[in-house]
Amino acid sequence: MQERDRLAHxxxxxxxxxxxxxxxxxxxxxxxxxxxxxxxEAFLRAYRFFDGFHGGDSRAWxxxxxxxxCYTWLEQNRRPSLSLEESLPEPQSADPSPEALLLERxxxxxxxxxIEKLPPExxxxxxxxxxxxLSYKEIAAITGAPIGTVMSRLGRAxxxxxxxxxxxxx
Numbered sequence: 427m428q429e430r431d432r433l434a435h436x437x438x439x440x441x442x443x444x445x446x447x448x449x450x451x452x453x454x455x456x457x458x459x460x461x462x463x464x465x466x467e468a469f470l471r472a473y474r475f476f477d478g479f480h481g482g483d484s485r486a487w488x489x490x491x492x493x494x495x496c497y498t499w500l501e502q503n504r505r506p507s508l509s510l511e512e513s514l515p516e517p518q519s520a521d522p523s524p525e526a527l528l529l530e531r532x533x534x535x536x537x538x539x540x541i542e543k544l545p546p547e548x549x550x551x552x553x554x555x556x557x558x559x560l561s562y563k564e565i566a567a568i569t570g571a572p573i574g575t576v577m578s579r580l581g582r583a584x585x586x587x588x589x590x591x592x593x594x595x596x
Contacts, residue, residue: 432476432477436472440476440487440488448461448465449553450554453541453557454496454497460503464492464495465492467499468491468495468496472491483567485560489554490569490570539590544583547569548586551565
């Protein structure tokens with residue numbers, strides 16, 4: 427395949443998944459700039475190894491590369507304190523009152539902080555399932571974990587989130 431055709435094929439299959447790649451990287455690195463760096467590196471790796479992609483789900487293939495790139499980056503660049511500035515999607519409402527807007531913002535902030543407190547394997551499972559809408563099978567392929575482990579991680583992550591959000595013991 428000529429380089430021009432290879433690039434066009436890559437742009438068609440992989441580039442549309444950049445927002446999902448950034449979202450996963452953002453939650454794993456907990457920093458906007460670090461996530462951008464990780465996604466850039468992941469896309470370079472994906473393009474370099476694109477000949478090894480033999481069809482199937484390009485989104486899951488890319489997210490597996492992003493996940494691996496994140497963990498490699500975290501091992502090499504781990505800092506004691508990382509901040510998360512991720513904002514969850516704004517709920518749609520007609521004309522919300524200032525009080526309603528404040529409550530929505532507080533709820534999003536509480537959820538964001540609760541997700542941030544999860545261990546990385548729980549955080550990635552929640553992000554991939556609840557935010558990216560991936561199936562258990564796709565998450566298993568991305569993380570390299572058995573489907574039962576994915577299901578267990580999601581169940582434990584949801585339980586821990588519930589405990590964190592309701593003030594129960596974690």
